[in-house]
Amino acid sequence: MEMKGNRAPFLSRFSGAFLLASGLFALAALLAFGTFARQTPLGIAFLLSGFACLAAWLVGRFQNRASQKMKGNFPISRDAASRGRTLLAANSLASTLLLGVVLLGVNYFAARHHVTFDLTRNRANSLSDQTLKTLARLPSNLRLTYFYASPQSDPNIQNLLSAYGRASNRVRFESVSALREPSRVPRGFNDAPLIVARLEGTKETAPQEINVPDEQNISSAILKLLDPKARTLYFLSGHGEVAPTQLSALQVALEAQNYSLKTLNLQVKSAKIPADCAALLVLWPQVDLGERDAKMLSTYAGNKGRLLFLLSPARQKLLRFNNLMGSFGLVVRDGFVFDRAYRNPQWPVGVRGDVSRHPILRGVSADCVFPGSVPLQIKPAAPGLRVIFESSSQSQALLPDGKVVAPGPFALAAASERGENRALVCASATIAIGEGLNLFGNKSFLLSSVNWVVGNDALISIPPKAPVQNTLQMPEVAARFASLLCAVILPLLSLGAGVLVWWKRR
DSSP, X not given: OOOGGGSOOHHHHTHHHHHHHHXXXXXXXXXXXXXXXXOOHHHHHHHHHHHHHHHHHHHHHHHHHHHHHHXXXXXXXXXXXXXXXHXXXXXXXXXXXXXXXXXXHHXXXXXXXXXXXXXXXXXXXXXXXXXXXXXXTOSSOEEEEEEEOSSSOOHHHHHHHXXXXXXXXXXXXXEEETTTOGGGSOTTOOSSOEEEEEETTOSSSOOEEESSOSHHHHHHHHHHHHSOSOEEEEEEESSSOOOGGGOHHHHHHHHHTTEEEEEEETTSTTOOOOTTEEEEEEEOOOSOOOHHHHHHHHHHHHTTOEEEEEOOOOSSOOHHHHHHHHHTTEEEOSSEEEETTSSSTTSOEEOOOOGGGOGGGGGOOSOEEOTTOOOEEEOSSOTTEEEEXXXXXXXXXXXXXXXXXXXXXXXXXXXXEETTEEEEEESOSGGGSGGGGGSTTHHHHHHHHHHHHHTOGGGOOOOOOOOOOOOOOOOHHHHHHHHHIIIIIHHHHHHHHHHHHHHHHO
């Protein structure tokens, strides 16, 4: 008969149960934290109970080993051996169950609170700071519905929507197949990818449709939902300026950022700058201002005015326009900028450089080209004026006959900010016209400039992420050796090894 004193300690006999209990408590804690998405007293209690059971299992295992050492070589009864095998089997089963519970819990927790890391060089899988600021302003849940007609959804669009979902817990997104759920497809769907953005809980805000699903357009649609009233940009007319109807690409880009475009002729007697003018754009004037409209522009510039000038060499001298530039601290020289540092000297390049120099540069995607620039120089005393782009030290101001007017460098773009007054002066109007808009970073620079002048810093243009080619460029000799190695040497080595093994086992 087995003596009571030879019985294993309590914790040792039930160590398997404690191990199983610790796993169950851990799963319960994960469910509690995941359900409430925060630390709750119930979840903490489950977690502490799990640690207590795990500690009891460790103590029981230690006691079991200690009791085995104390027994030494004394014979063990059949019942004791049977109980030992049962305990070992229970421990194995409990360990297996615990592993499954842990894997299930980790998978569940990772699915609800997953973290991603963007290791690409150009941050291709990350949203811009402008988008993150926009998502932080969401007053309610935002639903993004992606409609597609192809058999499979576009993985790039899915990844982009997932990035929005990870960036804010207010963003919900879903994908709808036009083949499987035709009743949910909106009217007018033409089989091209379409995203519909809708703010839940707001009846007065109409949903926004995104026909080109990229970050720029999705974020612009969200901004329209947050601020459905479009801001008005006025283009000055009456002095030979370029009209917005001649800028189809720029017009589309500005309307995508929730701007409406109108023209304003100050030469009319009853004309005045409207109260809803978010900014006044002056694009390549050819004749000078009259006395009345020059005074109105000067008053507007000094009274919380928002102005953007795109200049290029004009047909005649623009004395009053130049005086207005002088109020910002700029001197407009005659001629055009001729920069010998570049292959095409009449196309000076503005190097983006350190983007922390000015908020406008945060939205500029690359260096900018300024064809046909007027020479702009900074006055010695120009408070609030900062140069955004400038030509190189090899540049000169030339007249059409080749005569040198002044040496460079010259400002290609400069921003003035004094109190609530903002103005940007660009030395080239060609960057907004035709193909000039698509040269390098010109489009992103113009959009960023407009947004900064208006004061809508959240709308600073999101620069596109240029693809990075990570190809390995091998010299011709190395490429031939690699081909020879793969096509001849490695197969011969494998064949020789096989023949050698066969010869030894023959």
